[in-house]
Amino acid sequence: QVQLVESGGGLVQPGGSLRLSCAASRFTLNYYNIGWFRQAPGKEREGVSCISRSDGISYYADVVKGRFTISRDNAKNTVYLQMNSLKPEDTAVYYCAAGLGRYCTLREYEYTYWGQGTQVTVSS
Numbered sequence: 001q002v003q004l005v006e007s008g009g010g011l012v013q014p015g016g017s018l019r020l021s022c023a024a025s026r027f028t029l030n031y032y033n034i035g036w037f038r039q040a041p042g043k044e045r046e047g048v049s050c051i052s053r054s055d056g057i058s059y060y061a062d063v064v065k066g067r068f069t070i071s072r073d074n075a076k077n078t079v080y081l082q083m084n085s086l087k088p089e090d091t092a093v094y095y096c097a098a099g100l101g102r103y104c105t106l107r108e109y110e111y112t113y114w115g116q117g118t119q120v121t122v123s124s
Contacts, residue, residue: 002027002113006096009118020081022096033104034079038092047106086122093117
């Protein structure tokens with residue numbers, strides 16, 4: 001069974017950093033577009049960042065551009081989301097997802113496999 005597992009969430013003060021990891025079992029992540037999404041309490045899930053399988057190009061939502069960085073480590077079969085300058089409004093459950101579109105997007109319906117999520121809380 002294909003499985004994605006997120007880790008690295010936690011409690012951090014505003015201005016701090018976290019690095020989220022998305023690891024896969026039973027399939028090779030670099031064959032897939034990988035997206036990071038988040039859902040805050042009472043809000044709809046939104047796309048944060050993605051990295052394309054074909055050319056490695058990454059995309060970011062405007063609200064995180066310049067603060068978050070997505071990357072792959074193919075040897076570890078893991079995708080990371082480095083989050084810097086965190087703000088209280090970044091508080092959410094963060095999910096990674098894998099899909100086989102031509103390029104990655106921040107549209108949920110283009111992703112087939114989803115992890116269970118990891119909680120990120122930004123608070124003083």
